[in-house]
Amino acid sequence: xxxxxxxxxxxxxxxVEVQGAKNSALPILAATLLTGDSSVIHNCPxxxxxxxxxxxxxxMGCYVKQDVNxxxxxxREADKCDIPDELMHAMRSSIIFLGPLIARFxxxxxxxxxxxxxxPRPIDLHLMALRLLGVEISEQHGVIECSAPHxxxxxxxxxSFPSVGATENIMLAACVAxxxxxxTNAAREPEICDLADCLNSFGARISGAGEGTxxxxxxxxxxxxxxxxxxxxxxxATYMAAAAATGGSVIVDRIIPSHLNSIIPIFEESGCTVTxxxxxxxxxxxxxxxxxxxxxTMPFPGFPTDAQPPIMAMLSTAKGTGxxxxxxxxxxxxxxxGLERMGARIHLEGKVAVxxxxxxxxxxxxxATDLRGGAALVVAGLCAHGITEISDxxxxxxGYENIELALTEIGASIKRL
Ligand code: UD1
Numbered sequence: 001x002x003x004x005x006x007x008x009x010x011x012x013x014x015x016v017e018v019q020g021a022k023n024s025a026l027p028i029l030a031a032t033l034l035t036g037d038s039s040v041i042h043n044c045p046x047x048x049x050x051x052x053x054x055x056x057x058x059x060m061g062c063y064v065k066q067d068v069n070x071x072x073x074x075x076r077e078a079d080k081c082d083i084p085d086e087l088m089h090a091m092r093s094s095i096i097f098l099g100p101l102i103a104r105f106x107x108x109x110x111x112x113x114x115x116x117x118x119x120p121r122p123i124d125l126h127l128m129a130l131r132l133l134g135v136e137i138s139e140q141h142g143v144i145e146c147s148a149p150h151x152x153x154x155x156x157x158x159x160s161f162p163s164v165g166a167t168e169n170i171m172l173a174a175c176v177a178x179x180x181x182x183x184t185n186a187a188r189e190p191e192i193c194d195l196a197d198c199l200n201s202f203g204a205r206i207s208g209a210g211e212g213t214x215x216x217x218x219x220x221x222x223x224x225x226x227x228x229x230x231x232x233x234x235x236x237a238t239y240m241a242a243a244a245a246t247g248g249s250v251i252v253d254r255i256i257p258s259h260l261n262s263i264i265p266i267f268e269e270s271g272c273t274v275t276x277x278x279x280x281x282x283x284x285x286x287x288x289x290x291x292x293x294x295x296x297t298m299p300f301p302g303f304p305t306d307a308q309p310p311i312m313a314m315l316s317t318a319k320g321t322g323x324x325x326x327x328x329x330x331x332x333x334x335x336x337x338g339l340e341r342m343g344a345r346i347h348l349e350g351k352v353a354v355x356x357x358x359x360x361x362x363x364x365x366x367x368a369t370d371l372r373g374g375a376a377l378v379v380a381g382l383c384a385h386g387i388t389e390i391s392d393x394x395x396x397x398x399g400y401e402n403i404e405l406a407l408t409e410i411g412a413s414i415k416r417l
Contacts, residue, residue: 001394002394004393004396004403004404004416005388005414006414007387008388010246010411010412011411012250013248015252016239016410017254018235018254019232019400020042020228021190021194021229023164023234024191025229026091027168027191027195028227028229029044029057029073031199031202033057033097034075036075036104037074037075038074039225042226042227043069043229044069045069045232046068047397048397049091049399052087054073055087056083057078061080062074083108083110088111089111089113092113098110098126098173099126101146103152103172106151108145111142111144129157129159129183133155134148135148135152136148151178152174152177153179154177154179154181156182157170157181157183159184159186160185161185161299162186162212164187164191168192171206172199175199177218181216182215183214184213186214187299188211188299190210190256192210192214196209197227198227203223205217205218233255233263234306236255236259236281237263237311239410240263241310241311241313242314244267244272244289245313245314245317247285247288249283251282252280253279255281260281262300262301263304263307266292271286272285289315289357290319291357292322295308295311295323297326298327305329305332308332309335316339316345316358316361316380321357322355323352323354324352333348335369335377338367338368338377338380341364342377342380344361361385364388364389365388366389367390368392368394372399374392375399377390378414382414
């Protein structure tokens with residue numbers, strides 16, 4: 001298994017181009033199943049989670065071709081409505097196939113996505129919503145079997161929490177249901193809008209995406225077409241954190257700055273100057289950052305939970321003390337152990353982390369424990385004295401396309417062994 005070796009304390013400067021959004025790519029690739037046609041998806045990041053998604057499509061009988069960042073999917077011959085356990089377990093997000101499978105074949109059989117490194121990730125909201133759309137569901141020994149004997153019909157669905165995955169699964173199933181579906185308290189993340197835009201270009205009739213209420217007028221069928229995935233706002237935040245942690249000056253390019261509206265003020269509060277220009281941001285950092293008093297993770301448009309680990313790493317050497325409150329996932333402080341090993345001073349109490357800035361971090365041997373936690377260790381390694389060796393890089397590869405190349409191009413000393 002590969003490792004990242006980082007020699008820290010190099011000031012980052014130059015321009016980094018941001019990949020397409022992982023969290024858009026996965027539901028959009030699942031959506032291609034609905035078309036029974038061929039679709040071309042551009043700006044698709046080359047990640048292991050994307051490869052796992054393509055493997056599921058292949059298993060179902062789709063013809064799939066990946067050419068760097070363009071993916072071609074022909075789902076005409078797809079004929080399987082089950083997903084084997086090993087494919088389900090390759091990626092937690094495989095649950096996103098539930099809606100498309102039922103919508104296309106009237107049935108689905110898959111296993112629970114299983115344990116997750118961020119703590120328990122139940123799918124009760126997905127199942128509740130599908131039941132309202134007319135799906136009969138039985139769950140036994142970790143296997144979920146679904147059928148829609150009378151087809152899917154529109155429904156009013158009120159989510160008790162604006163779950164991203166549940167909102168997406170409902171949109172995917174309801175766009176070809178009979179009648180209108182209204183989701184209230186829907187997730188508002190940019191990736192929800194991207195999925196809606198993609199489905200609409202396939203012929204769906206979805207309005208209100210990005211607002212609390214999404215209205216889906218079911219249509220007979222969809223057709224394949226072309227879609228370009230939005231930039232990855234979390235990868236952008238990670239590169240900004242890396243630049244800021246090293247006192248750098250970096251242009252983060254090919255982004256949609258408004259998607260970073262809750263993140264940019266954190267950088268400004270820490271003493272960075274952030275200048276927006278078109279689809280890029282210039283971040284100029286002081287030699288030492290100021291602590292940020294209070295960061296609470298929230299559903300969009302709040303501060304994203306996925307940006308919490310890299311930004312915590314960045315602030316671990318800030319002047320002063322700051323508080324993080326993690327409101328989305330129970331187990332999202334696993335990177336703290338690695339940061340402490342590198343000299344950070346962080347006190348954890350349930351969902352609260354108190355980060356007492358230290359003057360310096362020191363390179364150490366650490367292991368990635370999850371995707372964004374792994375990115376946090378990279379940020380820490382970039383600003384630490386000496387060599388940092390990060391193992392279990394496979395977690396990082398799930399969400400960052402060639403992270404070592406992107407960082408090398410802006411002056412980092414980082415290589416993969
Ligand atoms: C998606 C993102 C992930 C991000 C998260 C929150 C993808 C592929 N992943 O994950 O990167 O961190 O949104 O922004 O897009 N919950 C339930 N029951 C459910 C569903 C969710 O209780 O049926 C809870 C979860 O346990 C969690 C919270 O809701 O505590 C948020 O989950 P959700 O918004 O569904 O996140 P994901 O779609 O899994």
